[in-house]
Amino acid sequence: MKTKICHKCTEEHTTLFRIQIQRKGPWVFVCETCCLHYKKGPFYRYGGTWKGYRH
């Protein structure tokens, strides 16, 4: 199982969300908890889900 580091909490997760949090900003990967936090932001954009495991 692969993991990625969350952009905000810097912890390893197996499922992350690719989101944009600034206007014309870079795409970052965040965990579900941090994604909910950023969702309130005015420039939030969702760009997909990354999963570190295969079925």
Ligand SMILES: [Zn+2]
């Ligand atoms: Zn996080």
